[in-house]
Amino acid sequence: MAAAGLTKSYSANTSSDEEITHNGKTGVLLVGFGASVSGGTVTLKHTVGDVDVTIDALSASGGTQFVSPLGKLKLQVSGYAGSGNINVIVRPLNEH
Secondary structure, eight states, rough: OOOEEEEEEEEEOOOOEEEEEEOSSSEEEEEOOOOTTTEEEEEEEEETTTTEEEEEEEESSSEEEOOOOOSSSEEEEEEEEEEEEEEEEESSSSSO
């Protein structure tokens, strides 16, 4: 079974929608915006039925703890420019 979570660096002037495997428990979202990144939002969501529900959205470096009982999450990176990267880590806090 693939490890739950995501570690990825997004380059400027791109947008992305990622599906993330999650263990259905408590997790953490960590985001680091590079010094030359302008704007941008990282949004973590889960899908309930056919509706995307936002868990949290960050537009500056930081982190948040979340709980989602679902096995799949969505991560959206959008709306930024500049020459730096946005680094994102999504991980379960408890693997078991």
